[in-house]
Amino acid sequence: MNKKMLLKVALVVLCLPIGVSAAPSNTFAQLLLLLQSLKSQKTLSNGGAVTPAPAIIFSAGQSAVISGETLNLTWSSTNATSCEALGSWRGDLQTSGASEQQTYGIGERSFSITCTGSGGTTVSTPVIVRFELSPAQRAAQAAVSAAMSTF
Numbered sequence: 001m002n003k004k005m006l007l008k009v010a011l012v013v014l015c016l017p018i019g020v021s022a023a024p025s026n027t028f029a030q031l032l033l034l035l036q037s038l039k040s041q042k043t044l045s046n047g048g049a050v051t052p053a054p055a056i057i058f059s060a061g062q063s064a065v066i067s068g069e070t071l072n073l074t075w076s077s078t079n080a081t082s083c084e085a086l087g088s089w090r091g092d093l094q095t096s097g098a099s100e101q102q103t104y105g106i107g108e109r110s111f112s113i114t115c116t117g118s119g120g121t122t123v124s125t126p127v128i129v130r131f132e133l134s135p136a137q138r139a140a141q142a143a144v145s146a147a148m149s150t151f
Helices: 003-015 026-040 135-149
Strands: 055-060 064-066 070-078 082-087 091-093 097-102 107-117 120-123 127-132
Touching: 055 107, 055 120, 055 127, 070 107
Parallel strands: 064 127
Antiparallel strands: 055 070, 070 097, 082 091, 082 107, 107 120, 107 127
């Protein structure tokens, strides 16, 4: 398939409403990487190609997790020389990999990655994960609240 046809297909796909999930399908992720690399490809007036900005695929193994359990995060990038964790996790990362994060508390947490390469810097779309209490944790919380209300 030539680049013009691929670009037409991509434009049709991009114009469709797409729901965001915590774990995108592999086909969608591959299409996203391809489109990001085409979008950022530029040619110099002397015919040399400019290195495209990094492209990132980032996902969480689950969109909701029980407090105290492990959250699995995975990512891969192209055209990147370094990556860094942002949001509810911090630190330097390899340009592709996986990380298990211990979860504590309740509420929504946002995770993202920024990757840098000779073509620039790219920030991933944030992955939002909801931290919840298990039924046993909710029962214990209710018991503590009930005991405290008697004082």
